[in-house]
């Protein structure tokens with residue numbers, strides 16, 4: 001399929017999907033085994049546009065790392081997305097703070113935590129990976145590094161996000177919000193990369209860092225096996241290193257679906273009070289199998305091939 005046709009299909013198909021019509025069971029274990037690459041997988045239905053961008057990059061012949069960066073940048077610059085980048089809900093002090101991480105097929109990793117006033121933390125994370133000897137930069141140091149490398153300082157707090165914060169301070173009531181973008185891609189050379197970007201939990205304590213910049217928590221890829229990404233309440237993912245756990249279980253021969261279920265069950269078994277908590281995983285094997293599972297209902301994820309760009313409802317544990 002030509003690139004232009006693909007994007008058209010992606011926009012129409014993606015935009016036209018109603019979540020109520022989606023299948024509740026994961027259908028990819030069989031469907032996508034032995035697919036021809038490339039493939040892009042991400043968390044949350046609104047990220048279909050980001051998947052479409054990532055696929056466009058892959059169909060231009062670029063690698064999975066370029067696809068992840070360009071795909072996630074779409075969500076980061078979308079002011080209507082209140083959980084990632086520009087437009088993300090601020091912390092309790094009214095300040096937007098961002099976490100992101102990226103990993104390539106060679107086992108390289110980079111991340112940023114508690115980054116402020118920089119629109120594209122995923123690109124800063126990539127630069128940390130490619131230009132420094134480190135894996136993670138945080139706070140003022142991460143911002144200084146970004147500015148020194150040509151990123152602009154910008155106000156990321158939109159009127160909409162500020163109004164939600166003021167409302168929360170008055171009524172202590174949080175708006176419904178989906179969460180972090182986590183994305184994985186396999187390119188034509190059969191190389192996998194992944195990335196995660198978020199503004200974190202809405203109205204969190206100032207200084208709070210979630211799972212997104214922690215390699216092995218929200219993101220892990222291994223080119224011999226596949227990868228996993230998470231979304232939801234990061235504290236529960238960090239305590240169980242869910243993405244690393246999923247990839248290791250896949251390495252032992254478990255399917256992506258079963259490995260996601262095991263990681264969610266581990267959170268369920270080790271925590272008594274899970275009110276207001278959700279943890280969600282998507283996994284992608286190197287053979288193109290996709291798995292997804294969450295603690296609670298309403299988690300959606302996107303799967304994009306050259307032929308289709310669709311979102312699906314994940315199965316969940318606490319029925």
Ligand code: GLY
Pocket residue numbers: 179180198199200201209210211212230231232233234235
């Ligand atoms: N999963 C995003 C966060 O907890 O910050």
